[in-house]
Amino acid sequence: MEVPRSSRGAPIMIDTQSAYERIKNYIRKTPVISYKNFYFKLENLQKSGSFKPRGAYNKILKNLNNLNGVICASSGNHAQAVAKVCSDLNIKNVKIIIPENTPQIKVNKIRNYGYEPIFYGNHLNESLNYAKKLSENENLLFVHPYDDLDIIEGQSTIGLEIENYDFEYLFIPIGGGGLASGISLYIKEKKPNVKIYGVVSENAPSFYYSFKSNKIVEIEPKETLADGIKLKYPSNLTFNILKEKLEDVILVSEEEIKEAIKWAYYNLGFILEGAGAISLAVFLFQKVNISKGMFILSGGNINEHVLDDILKL
Amino acid sequence: MEVPRSSRGAPIMIDTQSAYERIKNYIRKTPVISYKNFYFKLENLQKSGSFKPRGAYNKILKNLNNLNGVICASSGNHAQAVAKVCSDLNIKNVKIIIPENTPQIKVNKIRNYGYEPIFYGNHLNESLNYAKKLSENENLLFVHPYDDLDIIEGQSTIGLEIENYDFEYLFIPIGGGGLASGISLYIKEKKPNVKIYGVVSENAPSFYYSFKSNKIVEIEPKETLADGIKLKYPSNLTFNILKEKLEDVILVSEEEIKEAIKWAYYNLGFILEGAGAISLAVFLFQKVNISKGMFILSGGNINEHVLDDILKL
Numbered sequence: 001m002e003v004p005r006s007s008r009g010a011p012i013m014i015d016t017q018s019a020y021e022r023i024k025n026y027i028r029k030t031p032v033i034s035y036k037n038f039y040f041k042l043e044n045l046q047k048s049g050s051f052k053p054r055g056a057y058n059k060i061l062k063n064l065n066n067l068n069g070v071i072c073a074s075s076g077n078h079a080q081a082v083a084k085v086c087s088d089l090n091i092k093n094v095k096i097i098i099p100e101n102t103p104q105i106k107v108n109k110i111r112n113y114g115y116e117p118i119f120y121g122n123h124l125n126e127s128l129n130y131a132k133k134l135s136e137n138e139n140l141l142f143v144h145p146y147d148d149l150d151i152i153e154g155q156s157t158i159g160l161e162i163e164n165y166d167f168e169y170l171f172i173p174i175g176g177g178g179l180a181s182g183i184s185l186y187i188k189e190k191k192p193n194v195k196i197y198g199v200v201s202e203n204a205p206s207f208y209y210s211f212k213s214n215k216i217v218e219i220e221p222k223e224t225l226a227d228g229i230k231l232k233y234p235s236n237l238t239f240n241i242l243k244e245k246l247e248d249v250i251l252v253s254e255e256e257i258k259e260a261i262k263w264a265y266y267n268l269g270f271i272l273e274g275a276g277a278i279s280l281a282v283f284l285f286q287k288v289n290i291s292k293g294m295f296i297l298s299g300g301n302i303n304e305h306v307l308d309d310i311l312k313l
Numbered sequence: 314m315e316v317p318r319s320s321r322g323a324p325i326m327i328d329t330q331s332a333y334e335r336i337k338n339y340i341r342k343t344p345v346i347s348y349k350n351f352y353f354k355l356e357n358l359q360k361s362g363s364f365k366p367r368g369a370y371n372k373i374l375k376n377l378n379n380l381n382g383v384i385c386a387s388s389g390n391h392a393q394a395v396a397k398v399c400s401d402l403n404i405k406n407v408k409i410i411i412p413e414n415t416p417q418i419k420v421n422k423i424r425n426y427g428y429e430p431i432f433y434g435n436h437l438n439e440s441l442n443y444a445k446k447l448s449e450n451e452n453l454l455f456v457h458p459y460d461d462l463d464i465i466e467g468q469s470t471i472g473l474e475i476e477n478y479d480f481e482y483l484f485i486p487i488g489g490g491g492l493a494s495g496i497s498l499y500i501k502e503k504k505p506n507v508k509i510y511g512v513v514s515e516n517a518p519s520f521y522y523s524f525k526s527n528k529i530v531e532i533e534p535k536e537t538l539a540d541g542i543k544l545k546y547p548s549n550l551t552f553n554i555l556k557e558k559l560e561d562v563i564l565v566s567e568e569e570i571k572e573a574i575k576w577a578y579y580n581l582g583f584i585l586e587g588a589g590a591i592s593l594a595v596f597l598f599q600k601v602n603i604s605k606g607m608f609i610l611s612g613g614n615i616n617e618h619v620l621d622d623i624l625k626l
Contacts, residue, residue, distance in 0.1 A: 028621065028624060031579045031580070031582050033580075033581070033582045040582075042582045045578065045582060045584060047617060047621070048617075105425065108421065108424070108425050111421070112418065112421050265344060265358065266344045267344070267346075268582065269346045269353075269355045269358060269581065269582070270582060271358060304360060304361075308341065311341060
């Protein structure tokens with residue numbers, strides 16, 4: 001696969017087909033629904049309610065020999081995905097580091113998969129650093145949410161499940177950029193004429209300004225409904241891939257995310273989380289003038305109370 | 314509202330409009346999605362994942378004055394709904410009796426709403442009897458899953474949300490019969506020409522044989538994917554309503570339920586539980602020759618492993 005070079009000049013290699021063979025009996029092949037001239041890829045219907053298991057299965061299955069245990073840090077979909085994957089693969093020694101302020105409902109979802117999370121740090125960055133250190137001290141496989149080629153390779157399998165549809169534009173939500181990197185690497189190889197757009201929350205716009213200024217810009221995110229993509233900065237790895245593969249990056253406001261969640265509920269019958277609905281906002285508010293579009297709906301894990309407040313608007 | 318008489322000759326009275334005023338700020342108005350000439354009412358997108366909160370809100374809100382506490386017995390959707398409703402209404406003294414063999418995942422869902430369930434009995438019937446006795450001893454409001462006019466009245470509000478659609482046939486899953494009783498009472502009043510069919514699992518066919526023989530027939534149910542409607546017999550109340558309001562009752566096999574769950578996932582993008590998909594099976598396998606149909610999809614709380622096994626078929 002023709003791929004961009006990393007900042008150090010090494011080629012970025014992924015093998016989507018092999019990854020798919022590796023994980024396909026574990027993940028769900030999620031549906032693609034057509035609506036007028038458009039397609040929606042429903043990763044909200046993936047196991048654990050988001051696209052994240054694709055990367056986690058790929059990373060862990062690649063390292064299953066002599067595996068001493070698994071560690072990750074996340075307060076949301078990535079933690080649930082790693083818990084789900086480890087539970088399915090019957091891995092006992094699993095450490096899931098979560099920030100101390102993680103909401104009870106998210107804690108319970110991890111417990112439901114049979115693991116007791118470890119509370120550490122005020123912010124995800126502190127949890128991540130602690131997890132990384134612990135992974136070295138205790139010889140545990142560190143499963144990063146996005147800054148890892150095996151994770152990116154896993155997420156790229158979505159590309160394989162959409163390539164046979166007829167689309168010219170593709171819209172992917174971006175937080176850390178692992179999902180967008182994986183899909184873009186695959187689709188730009190197979191369908192080079194497709195124009196790919198990253199979709200970013202106005203309240204967590206680091207990737208937008210990084211892309212526009214062609215260097216990584218660190219921005220403290222504000223509260224956003226798209227908490228699944230609320231990050232301070234992309235990684236070198238994902239930034240270097242995406243600056244080459246993306247046509248452009250689109251900003252979406254909180255109001256637009258709310259409208260997209262509400263519209264998806266009433267018109268499609270889907271429950272989406274903020275990050276899962278953000279590419280739909282591009283569609284609803286016609287932010288790009290397109291005909292044949294494919295929209296990645298990345299997850300559906302929204303708090304019931306948050307959803308109910310939005311549905312009443 | 315013109316209603317049938319109970320077996321003792323008393324008129325069966327419900328007031329759907331008043332119930333709707335009572336509960337409408339608490340429940341979700343769920344979507345109706347059109348597909349070809351047909352409509353699907355998505356109660357799988359109701360709070361807690363099934364239609365059950367409508368009845369529970371109605372029962373509890375009607376009895377909120379001097380309420381000493383709430384008690385119910387259920388291993389599934391009804392227990393989750395009562396827990397959700399009590400949590401929303403900030404009721405502290407809540408006893409949820411569940412059979413001793415209730416799966417961990419269902420126990421956790423109750424705990425997620427902040428209540429510790431009480432294990433009692435080998436079968437739901439034993440849990441129900443215990444709950445009834447305890448409700449009298451401790452002066453707690455007993456919230457029965459279906460054998461209660463306030464519950465039926467709450468479920469009837471679905472009728473109000475579908476009446477303005479253009480349909481001639483209506484399909485409703487039947488276990489205890491509370492959902493079907495409520496909707497039928499309302500719709501037969503407002504749209505008397507609509508033909509209403511009850512849909513029953515072959516493995517829990519008590520209502521089918523009761524309807525056909527015009528008397529309540531007790532049948533021990535077998536395992537069924539439609540565990541939400543797995544019951545030994547209907548109540549006098551629901552049987553008396555339904556024998557008058559229904560056109561006919563349709564049996565659906567386990568294989569057909571599986572196909573309906575799979576079809577809904579891939580073609581509509583919905584995750585449905587067995588009972589929630591059973592009326593879709595009528596549609597898919599053309600068990601009745603119809604044109605304009607409305608199908609009630611009653612819930613979406615399916616175990617992830619069960620769903621994954623079905624999707625692989």
